[in-house]
Amino acid sequence: MLPEEKDTMNLLMKLPLESLNLEAIAVVTNIYRIAQGLRNKMEREVLSEYGLSWTSFSILYDLWIAKQVETKKLALSAGVSKATVSNITNTLERKELCYRKVDPRDRRITYVTITDKGKQAMQELYPRFHKGETEIVSSLTIVEQKKISNLLRQVIRDNQF
Template sequence: MINILTKLPINSINLDAIAVVTNIYRIAQGLRNQMEREVLSEYGLSWTAFSLLYDLWIGNAVETKKLAESAGVSKATISNITKTLEQKEYCYRKVDNRDRRITYVTITDKGRGIMEDLYPRFHKGETEIVSSLTVDEQKNISTLLRKVIKQNQF
């Protein structure tokens, strides 16, 4: 890989930056794939549907625009996922009475029940993924990632 990169017309290659970003990407993809396969598939949820349902579980009623920002997807994607979750009776949409352009999504009792059943299993998976790290290492990585998130306004 280094041989290929050093041939590119770039003044200086920052291999450390490449390693950090590549590893973040690999961890994110691996986490997503593993959780979808081992936990979420049993509930018929994709990663994004779970993220949306999680935000609703924590926030109860959330504006579609905020759901899209939180999940890093378009409002159209949120609309499609919300339709699917509505069919499963996990949430419902409601237009704001004061501003008809704003739509809120609210978790239902059934959706809350699913999250109360699902989340302990999801959290067990999170814990297992970082089990090779000490608590201090987990805190250090978390602090450093928050710094990158804040700097880039992710």
């Protein structure tokens, strides 16, 4: 157990809960720690050089994969509000990495499209990002990585994340 886990468990054991699922707490807390650690490491070591936050990178990544995405879908994918997508898209547009286009059939729908400059930035950035991903899990074997991926996919499916 990590020292932080011990502190958490010691505190929670004092609460008047009927039943305390320590393993559930450990799983969720460690997923959160990994997510925050990954985000901080990538922003500091990779994304800052390109002037991107984690969320702006996530949006640009989605655009790189799909070429064009509706703002509502970008918000869902990044786990942020449409207003946040709008603010980030403004920044990405100023950097000429994407542009917005209103659907002529329904003016309430806006699509965001990656530009050639955005594609080029992702082609330069992603290998460095991927290097960071592999470093983070380098202490695990490929079999262990697959096992964790499968278990996390199960949680994602079961909770419709």
